[in-house]
Each structure stands twice: as C-alpha cells, then as structure tokens.
Amino acid sequence: MLQTAIEAAQRAGQVIAARYLDPHHVTVKGYRDIVTEADAAAETVILNLIRERFPQHAILSEEAGGDELDADCLWVVDPIDGTTNYAHRIPIFCVSIAVLQAGQPVLGVIHDPMRDQTFVAERGRGAWRDGAPIHASRVETLAHTVVGVDWGHKDEVRAQILDYVQRVAPHCGTVRALGSAALALAYVAAGWLDAYFHLGLKPWDVAAAMLLIAEAGGRCTTIQGEPFHVNLPGCLATNGLLHQDLLTALGTAKAAD
Numbered sequence: 001m002l003q004t005a006i007e008a009a010q011r012a013g014q015v016i017a018a019r020y021l022d023p024h025h026v027t028v029k030g031y032r033d034i035v036t037e038a039d040a041a042a043e044t045v046i047l048n049l050i051r052e053r054f055p056q057h058a059i060l061s062e063e064a065g066g067d068e069l070d071a072d073c074l075w076v077v078d079p080i081d082g083t084t085n086y087a088h089r090i091p092i093f094c095v096s097i098a099v100l101q102a103g104q105p106v107l108g109v110i111h112d113p114m115r116d117q118t119f120v121a122e123r124g125r126g127a128w129r130d131g132a133p134i135h136a137s138r139v140e141t142l143a144h145t146v147v148g149v150d151w152g153h154k155d156e157v158r159a160q161i162l163d164y165v166q167r168v169a170p171h172c173g174t175v176r177a178l179g180s181a182a183l184a185l186a187y188v189a190a191g192w193l194d195a196y197f198h199l200g201l202k203p204w205d206v207a208a209a210m211l212l213i214a215e216a217g218g219r220c221t222t223i224q225g226e227p228f229h230v231n232l233p234g235c236l237a238t239n240g241l242l243h244q245d246l247l248t249a250l251g252t253a254k255a256a257d
C-alpha cells in the first residue's frame with residue numbers, strides 16, 4: 001500500500017507540475033473554494049492506480065467523494081492541496097494520500113511536485129523525507145518559533161483564526177500562511193515549522209499529515225488540547241515541546257491530555 005501511495009502521489013505530481021504554468025480552467029465549487037482541471041486529472045491518476053491494485057478498498061477523495069470515514073480500509077486523497085496557490089502560480093501545493101484503518105491513519109504520503117520532495121509515514125515505523133528520517137523541531141521557546149496557519153473559507157472560521165493569530169503573534173518568532181494545510185503540517189513533521197493551527201480542515205487535508213507528525217515526534221490535538229481525530233476541523237500541531245505554551249497563548253486550553 002505504501003509503495004502504491006508513493007507512486008500515485010508522484011505520478012499525480014507529474015501531471016500537476018507539467019501544466020502548472022498553462023492557463024487553467026477554474027471552477028468555483030463553493031464560497032472561496034475553487035477547483036481546476038488539474039485537480040480532476042491528478043485525482044483520476046491516483047484513483048485509477050488504487051482501484052487497479054486494491055479493488056476491494058474504500059476511497060474518499062476530495063473531488064470524487066466516496067466512502068465513509070469508518071470504512072474498513074479507506075484511502076483518503078487530496079489530489080491538490082493548495083488549489084488557490086496552484087491556480088495563481090504560487091508554487092506551494094502538494095498531493096496528500098493516506099490509508100485509514102478503523103478511522104486511524106496507518107500510512108501517509110505528502111508529495112510536493114515543485115520541489116520533488118516526498119514525505120512518508122508508517123504507523124509505528126517512523127517518518128521520512130525522500131528516504132531520510134525526519135523529526136519535529138526541538139525549539140522550546142515561543143519567541144524562537146515559526147508558526148504556520150491558514151485562513152479557511154468561511155467568514156466565521158476566518159474571524160476566529162484571525163483572533164487566534166492576534167493572540168499568538170506577539171509571543172512567537174513569526175507567523176506564515178503557506179496556503180497548503182497538508183504541506184505546512186508536513187513541515188511541522190520535518191521540523192521546518194515549529195507549529196501550525198487551522199480551524200477549517202477536512203479529512204483529506206490532515207489524514208496523512210497527522211500520522212507524519214505523530215511519527216516524527218510531534219503532537220496534534222484540537223485547538224483546545226483535546227485528542228484530535230481526522231474528522232475534526234480544528235487542529236493544533238506542534239513539535240510537542242511548545243504545545244502547552246501555545247495552548248496558553250491561544251487561551252483555549254480545556255484539558256492537557
């Protein structure tokens with residue numbers, strides 16, 4: 001399954017990268033939510049390979065839809081995470097593929113086609129970038145952190161995120177909104193960002209990334225510090241060492257698990 005996930009993500013990445021500078025066919029599918037012809041083309045490549053190799057498995061993919069999260073062996077696919085960046089030629093986007101068993105990710109692959117970087121995690125075995133083990137950062141002081149965030153689509157979600165940014169920004173090194181939740185979360189796993197939070201996530205944004213973070217020694221909870229699940233929209237991901245300080249800065253802590 002892992003080999004198939006890597007192959008599918010990299011093949012889709014080639015499709016995406018090949019037409020990156022071409023004119024795109026952009027369709028508005030929701031409020032502040034767009035999709036391009038490349039999303040569909042990449043998704044077809046991924047789903048065809050999964051169906052060919054694992055015809056019995058369930059699939060949930062952003063554009064094609066599909067099965068429920070509690071399905072037995074479920075592939076969760078985001079063919080392009082960061083479509084707004086892609087459509088604007090901002091070269092920050094990725095392909096995200098995970099496999100869930102009993103609702104928990106057992107493998108995750110995030111591929112960045114512009115930098116040709118592939119982040120991989122297997123439950124209980126670790127996390128790697130292009131074959132080299134990765135680890136969340138070891139920064140312990142908020143003042144030295146780079147914290148990632150994204151804005152979400154809905155007005156009320158965006159307003160809440162802005163409020164949290166206002167609370168956190170005075171205490172940390174700086175804040176970055178990359179525009180690809182999955183790639184930013186992979187960067188937390190790789191130790192390139194120290195933390196990340198979002199309140200408007202979907203399962204395909206976070207399924208692969210949450211395993212990468214756990215396997216790389218980081219920590220993922222809800223924004224209140226409670227256990228995170230792939231179906232929850234709000235997530236605080238950190239290197240673990242900064243988790244409590246960030247919950248305090250956010251002013252959201254309900255319980256430290």
Ligand code: IPD
Pocket residue numbers: 062078080081082083084150151152153178179180181182200201205
């Ligand atoms: C979006 C990106 C973005 C995040 C949005 C997601 P998409 O995914 O991850 O960074 O802020 O909430 O929907 O639509 O490009 O796959």
Ligand code: CA
Pocket residue numbers: 078080081082204205
């Ligand atoms: Ca996405």
Ligand code: CA
Pocket residue numbers: 039062078079080081082083
């Ligand atoms: Ca997408």
